[in-house]
Amino acid sequence: MYSILLFILFNFCYSEPPKFCFQCKHYKPNSFIFPNSSFAKCTMYPYVYDENKYLITGKIKNFKTDYFYCSTSRNYESMCGAGGKNFEKN
Numbered sequence: 001m002y003s004i005l006l007f008i009l010f011n012f013c014y015s016e017p018p019k020f021c022f023q024c025k026h027y028k029p030n031s032f033i034f035p036n037s038s039f040a041k042c043t044m045y046p047y048v049y050d051e052n053k054y055l056i057t058g059k060i061k062n063f064k065t066d067y068f069y070c071s072t073s074r075n076y077e078s079m080c081g082a083g084g085k086n087f088e089k090n
Contacts, residue, residue: 019084021070026088028067041067044086045079 021027026044030037045068073079080086 019087021074021084023090024084024087025090026086027070027090038069038071040070042070042073042080043067045073 026042028041028043030039046065048063048065074082
């Protein structure tokens with residue numbers, strides 16, 4: 001009985017606080033009007049896409065860099081995951 005009580009007390013007192021994206025240094029709000037919106041992006045995971053390709057040569061004219069949404073990076077364990085493995089306090 002006492003061991004169960006001590007286990008619950010230990011987990012309650014020493015549990016790690018949740019890692020929220022808006023507290024991370026990689027958090028980039030989508031707008032200044034709604035800084036904590038669900039459309040914020042994570043600068044930890046950039047991706048590059050080509051804006052225009054020349055149809056004859058296939059050479060890429062413009063590269064653009066964008067970032068995945070925070071919700072996307074937290075949904076995939078290969079990125080940040082539910083536990084926030086790449087979380088860095090702001």
